[in-house]
Amino acid sequence: MTMDIFTHKKPPYICTSLTGKNKEEIRDELNTVIPKQPDVIEWRADFLKDIHHVNYVLMIAEEISSISNKPMIVTIRSEREGGQKISLTEDEKVHLLSELCKSPAVNSIDFEVSNDPEHIKELRRISKSHNKKLILSYHNFDFTPENETIMQQAIKSESYGADIAKVAVMPEHKDDVLLLLNVTKEMDDDLRIPIITMSMGDIGSLSRIVGWAYGSIMTFGIGVQRSAPGQIPIDKLKQIIEMTQETVGDWK
Numbered sequence: 001m002t003m004d005i006f007t008h009k010k011p012p013y014i015c016t017s018l019t020g021k022n023k024e025e026i027r028d029e030l031n032t033v034i035p036k037q038p039d040v041i042e043w044r045a046d047f048l049k050d051i052h053h054v055n056y057v058l059m060i061a062e063e064i065s066s067i068s069n070k071p072m073i074v075t076i077r078s079e080r081e082g083g084q085k086i087s088l089t090e091d092e093k094v095h096l097l098s099e100l101c102k103s104p105a106v107n108s109i110d111f112e113v114s115n116d117p118e119h120i121k122e123l124r125r126i127s128k129s130h131n132k133k134l135i136l137s138y139h140n141f142d143f144t145p146e147n148e149t150i151m152q153q154a155i156k157s158e159s160y161g162a163d164i165a166k167v168a169v170m171p172e173h174k175d176d177v178l179l180l181l182n183v184t185k186e187m188d189d190d191l192r193i194p195i196i197t198m199s200m201g202d203i204g205s206l207s208r209i210v211g212w213a214y215g216s217i218m219t220f221g222i223g224v225q226r227s228a229p230g231q232i233p234i235d236k237l238k239q240i241i242e243m244t245q246e247t248v249g250d251w252k
Ligand SMILES: O=C1C[C@@](O)(C(=O)O)C[C@@H](O)[C@@H]1O
Pocket: 017, 042, 044, 075, 077, 110, 137, 166, 168, 198, 200, 220, 227, 228, 229, 231
């Protein structure tokens, strides 16, 4: 049964990324990660060495799901937006994501909103027909664009029929973290779909702690190895969010 990310707890959901290069490394990661009880697992399949073997990929997805018993997002992050260099063409990547949508092990797929619109439409069609969530994402590892640009990416994601819009941007100074939180609140007010946002890097890590209060439904913490700069270890992240939620309450 595919588990729904959105019904089992009050946000923010704590997600952690698996970045192993092969089945053995992923198993080891799971052994460390599962006791830390993340709510959601993101499998960063772009780290997998043999990503071109569709059956091997599907087998690992099943294994992750059966060991973790958690909702799983599969991401094949493009190199352009901070992912690993992989041996698949864009068409092959879309084919692989389509096959993953058919697997009961997978809850959601993440695809960049900057991808070819035909590929996005195809994955929307397939994910919907298999009852999987489509996260359309935007990453900028260099800087934080202005408010309107971030908003436009999220609006574009919604207009493609995304179930969730995600934005990860790099701050160059403290004001950029405030900008991200501010636009998070605007997106939460204006969009009909849920959003996930983060400001990356050291100063950006503040957004990973308080983003929920501005409308971000998920935050990424380190299980074994970070998948982006500024992530906080899951145990500390959980503790600090619980403490802030106690004082802040349901305010957002
Ligand atoms: O998009 C995201 C968010 C992220 O970049 C972060 O900053 O936590 C980590 C990635 O693994 C994930 O796909």
